[in-house]
Amino acid sequence: MSGDESGASAAAASRLVRRRRTVLGTAAVAVALSVGGLLGSSWVQSPSQAAADTRPPRASVITAPVVERVLRSTVVLRGTFSDGRTVSAVPTSVALTRATSQPSQLMVTGVYAHAGQSVRAAQVLVEYSGRPVFALKGTLPAYRDLTFGEEGKDVAQLQDALRSSGHPTGSDAKGVFGTGTEHAVERLYAKLGYPVPVNAAGPQSGSGTAVDGGDGAAGAAAPPAAPAAHAMVPASEVxxxxxxxxxxxxxxxxxxxPVKGSVVTLARGGMTLTGYLDPSQAGLVTAGMRAQVLAEATGAQADGTVESVGAPVTPDSGGAGDSDSQKTAGGAAYLPLAIRPAAAWDTRFAGQDVRITITAAATDKAVLAVPQAAISAGADARTTVTVVAPSGVQHVVPVRAGVSADGMVEVTPLDGGRLAAGEKVVVGQ
Structure with missing residues (x-):
């Protein structure tokens, strides 16, 4: 090939290379512009698109299942047990006996009872300075020592108590502390195992009249006989x-x-339970409702019924609102509830602050129930629930509402409506 032909071929090849570079560069620019346009379009929104993107999501319903169960509506409140009226033994002296000397001081020498214990007649509870303290049946307090020759209602009460304890008082007149009553007292103390207390200041056994010496002259006067020592019942012991x-x-x-006051206190009546009901719940509780009582501290439980609902008590009203009750009720106004036990109160309730659960209403058997939020009342005063089918279709079922408890309401379908446990009802959106 000549030199001219070789130069022409090289020039042609060089032009072809330049054309290819130009085409490739143009294509690259086009691609870059396309990609940039796509990226730019993703950051630019039309007004209509912006409005669509900020529109709230379509509303959805919240559902809950229909259930079948027994409903119980309860009211829970606090209450306290009190002992009612009490009586205490406060020994102030030690009686004389035929067998022992007089103690120099009052000292507790035996304790035979404890709080909560049941006490029978003529049972020794405490001993002080060797002398017993015991209980007998009677309404009058022991306000004086009872001894031979005394008369009164308290003597008659002692006679009744002695006879009921198995110690007859013989032919003594009612209310007269004679020989028969004295012998009954002696038998009582013998059974207790203690020397009989005596009162030496009894009637004189001798007259003190001068004695004739035989010559007509009056001899020296005979010394008076010592007073007879009669059995007695000291007020400090009974x-x-x-x-x-x-x-x-x-x-x-x-x-x-040392004895400085009461040595034992007994309850004159049974324990009483008072509940403290919030006045805002006044319409929920009436007499006759069932109540369950629990003492958390001791674990004692019992059943009872509401006996009465009292008038409102405020911290300043006095009466039933004494200071102890006001402390228990937190110083707030309350309605006092009297609770009657199904059986005698367990002694473990004594002095306890307790929880009272009152059943205000209950169904006799399992019923259909829905959450309270599912109940709707329309302008026509009908009560309805809205049922949601598995397909999402909703339909309204008229119902009659019944007992409500723990956020659930008993419902009965009306007008041929159908409702079954497990179906879903609308409770919100």
Whole structure:
């Protein structure tokens, strides 16, 4: 090939290379512009698109299942047990006996009872300076020592108590402390195992009249006979209680303690339970409703019924709102509830603050129930629920509402409506 032909071929090849570069560069620019346009379009929205993107999502319904169960509507409140009226033994002296000397001081020498214990007649509860403290049945308090020759209602009460304890008082007139009553007292103390207390200041056994010496002259006057020592019942040793067996409220002493006050306190009546109902719940509780009582501290449980609902009590009203009750009720106004036990209160309830659960309403058997939020009342005063089918279709079922408890309401379908446990009802959106 000549030199001219070779130069022409090289020039042609060079032009072809330049054309290819130009085409490739143009294509690259086009691709870059396309990609940039796509990226730019993703950041630019039309007004209509912006409005569509900020529109709230389509509303959806919240559902809950229809259930079948027994409903119980309850009211829970606090209450306290009180001992009612109590009587205490406060020894102030030690009686004389025929067998022992007079102690120099009052000292607790025996404790035989404890709080909550049931006490029968003529049972020794505490001993002080070797002398017993026991209970007998009676409504009058022991306000004086009872001894031979005394008369009165308290003597008649002692006679009744002695006879009921198996110690007859013979032919003594009612209310007269005679020989028969004295012998009954002696038998009582013999059974207790203690010397009989006596009162030496009895009637004189001698007249003290001058004695004729035989010559007509009056001889020296005979010395008066010593007073007879008669059995007695000291006020410091007996506690009269209206009904027996009684219950020990407290024994605040131990052996070796000096006697400075009460050595034992007994309840004159059974324990009473008072509940403290919030006035806002007044319409929920009426007499006759069932109540369950629980003492969390001791675990004691019992059933009862509401006996009565009292008038509102405020911290300043006095009466039933005494200071102890106001402390229990938190110083707020309350309605006092009297709770009657199904059986005698367990002694473990004594003095306890308790939880009272009152059943205000209940169904006799399992019923259809829905959450309260599912119940709707229309302008026509009909009560309905809205049922959601598995397909999402909704339909309204007229119902009659019944007992409500724990956020659920008993429902009965009306007008041929159908409702079954497990179906879904609308409770919100």
């Amino acid at each position: 506690v009269f209680i209206p009904s027996l067996p009684a219950r020990v409220v407290s024994v605040p002493v131990r052996v070796g303690d």
